[in-house]
Amino acid sequence: MSDYIYICPACRTHNDQSANNCIRCGHWMLSTTYPPIIVKKKSSAAKIIGIVAICFGGIVIFGTLLVVVFLSTFDGSSSTNGDTRAAVSQSGKK
Ligand SMILES: [Zn+2]
Known part of the structure; x- marks a missing residue:
């Protein structure tokens, strides 16, 4: 060795x-x-930590991208945000 x-x-x-x-x-x-x-x-433990760190970073980046795509998909369309605003404005008129 x-x-x-x-x-x-x-x-x-x-x-x-x-x-x-x-x-x-x-x-x-x-x-x-x-x-x-x-x-x-590098020791095998350091290698494993490095691989885990890279995987975790990838998951975090992928997750962030998913959230951004998810939000941009529902933004502007008839989403729950619009319904909430309409409900708030209606309740305010009363
Ligand atoms: Zn050489």
Whole structure:
């Protein structure tokens, strides 16, 4: 289990720590002239949190869009808002 990923400086491919050459372009990963970018792997919990956050954000955005579409569909037409206004104006005349 390697906790780090080695990003190829030439093609940005993520390579395993044990890889001596880039799996994509074959860049010498042990080179000191162009060393790979070493990034710590995210834990699986962090990945799950990220996925959940993205899903939740998507649901929130989708829900907001649904509400906007729903409101715009009923706005202007003979909706409950118009009926309420008519009822209020009628009751006010009395
Ligand atoms: Zn590469």
